[in-house]
Amino acid sequence: MSGLWTIMRNDKSCMTALLLMAALAIALIIFGGPLSGTGIGLSPYMINTVGQFATFAILALSLDLIWGYLGILSLGQGLFFSIGGYVIAMHLLKHSFEVTGKVPDFMQFMGWSQFPAYWAGLGVFSYAVIVAVVLTLVIAGVFGALSFRSRVSGVYFSIITQALVYVAMLLMFRNDTGFGGNNGMTGFSVIFGWPLGSKGVITAMAVASVICLMAVMIACRLFVASRTGRLMLATRDDEVRLTSLGYSAFRLKLGVWCIAALIAALAGFLYVPQVGIINPRLLSPDLSLEIAVWVAIGGRGHLVGAVIGAVLVNAVKFWFSAAAPDMWPFILSGLIVLVVLVFPNGLMDLAMLRIIRPMGPRRLADLGSAGPKEVR
Numbered sequence: 001m002s003g004l005w006t007i008m009r010n011d012k013s014c015m016t017a018l019l020l021m022a023a024l025a026i027a028l029i030i031f032g033g034p035l036s037g038t039g040i041g042l043s044p045y046m047i048n049t050v051g052q053f054a055t056f057a058i059l060a061l062s063l064d065l066i067w068g069y070l071g072i073l074s075l076g077q078g079l080f081f082s083i084g085g086y087v088i089a090m091h092l093l094k095h096s097f098e099v100t101g102k103v104p105d106f107m108q109f110m111g112w113s114q115f116p117a118y119w120a121g122l123g124v125f126s127y128a129v130i131v132a133v134v135l136t137l138v139i140a141g142v143f144g145a146l147s148f149r150s151r152v153s154g155v156y157f158s159i160i161t162q163a164l165v166y167v168a169m170l171l172m173f174r175n176d177t178g179f180g181g182n183n184g185m186t187g188f189s190v191i192f193g194w195p196l197g198s199k200g201v202i203t204a205m206a207v208a209s210v211i212c213l214m215a216v217m218i219a220c221r222l223f224v225a226s227r228t229g230r231l232m233l234a235t236r237d238d239e240v241r242l243t244s245l246g247y248s249a250f251r252l253k254l255g256v257w258c259i260a261a262l263i264a265a266l267a268g269f270l271y272v273p274q275v276g277i278i279n280p281r282l283l284s285p286d287l288s289l290e291i292a293v294w295v296a297i298g299g300r301g302h303l304v305g306a307v308i309g310a311v312l313v314n315a316v317k318f319w320f321s322a323a324a325p326d327m328w329p330f331i332l333s334g335l336i337v338l339v340v341l342v343f344p345n346g347l348m349d350l351a352m353l354r355i356i357r358p359m360g361p362r363r364l365a366d367l368g369s370a371g372p373k374e375v376r
Contacts, residue, residue: 013304014221018214024050025210032203044202048274049318051206053311054213055271060294060310061216061303062263067292068301069224070256071236072153076161078288079168080261083136084268085278086172086179090119091128092188092196092273098123099190106180116178125192132265140261144254162285169283184279191273202274209270213307216263220303223259232256293332296339299346308347 031042059081066072093104121127175181194201223229231252234242239249272278298309320328339346
């Protein structure tokens with residue numbers, strides 16, 4: 001505990017972020033509970049939006065852990081996000097069937113009267129958690145072992161991860177797989193026996209998401225401050241030299257890769273009950289690319305920056321999607337260009353008042369290999 005306090009005391013930005021998250025959780029409980037019926041109370045839509053933003057921040061942390069601190073850019077983080085989402089969706093549908101007796105919509109569409117055999121036991125929450133963890137670790141472990149053992153890295157690893165998530169999307173589009181097909185899975189009615197659409201449940205899920213974000217933030221901060229975290233930075237900066245000193249970069253990369261996959265699955269586990277639907281579009285390569293944009297804009301190699309980037313970009317996206325949906329792709333592209341040319345460390349450059357001059361040819365050439373100069 002003393003070590004945790006020392007680390008947090010020396011990292012004021014992380015401590016400030018955690019205090020703000022704690023205040024947000026308390027505000028959700030108060031303004032979404034006792035004061036919900038007053039003029040200053042929060043609407044279910046606003047509470048639900050906060051909960052979604054918290055899950056996006058967790059997802060951004062999962063990518064920042066492997067990209068910002070280990071130097072591995074994954075463009076397939078949406079795969080593990082979807083694994084958590086699909087497993088919790090299967091649990092909710094099975095649990096809802098056990099409580100209400102209503103067959104899910106996708107089964108009615110397929111003309112099925114019984115759940116597929118691999119749905120057995122998913123009505124139990126603890127079993128669903130075990131399934132999500134095991135499935136995530138198996139897929140991440142096998143893929144990571146094959147890739148890292150073959151020394152696939154850089155842009156090639158990014159391309160392979162994007163191909164992996166694309167293949168998974170095509171698989172989930174098939175109606176005969178038993179995962180909802182093109183229309184996905186929806187119609188979640190209860191969770192732990194409580195009505196899913198009630199304001200109390202909406203508030204509880206949003207608070208749980210914020211608390212999980214705080215827990216992941218603390219865990220990641222302690223992890224990168226440990227000896228393993230220092231080895232991650234050494235691997236990112238000079239893997240050959242680290243290996244020549246007798247360290248196993250393969251085991252390090254595989255372990256961190258699996259941890260990041262579990263964090264992404266946790267985000268999906270929290271996200272789907274709050275939006276009430278999951279379909280193969282969650283596996284679209286666009287989402288995985290957008291996750292990288294969140295981290296880049298916030299500042300990779302800065303845990304707080306990843307959270308800020310995820311929340312800020314999605315807040316702007318939500319607003320533009322309602323006000324001017326056709327403009328959002330152009331706004332996002334402009335943000336990417338701004339980060340690449342002016343703020344290579346994202347919003348962290350602004351926070352530290354380090355306004356970077358536009359890059360010349362030499363800095364543009366070094367962009368692919370240069371990591372953040374200062375890691376917090």
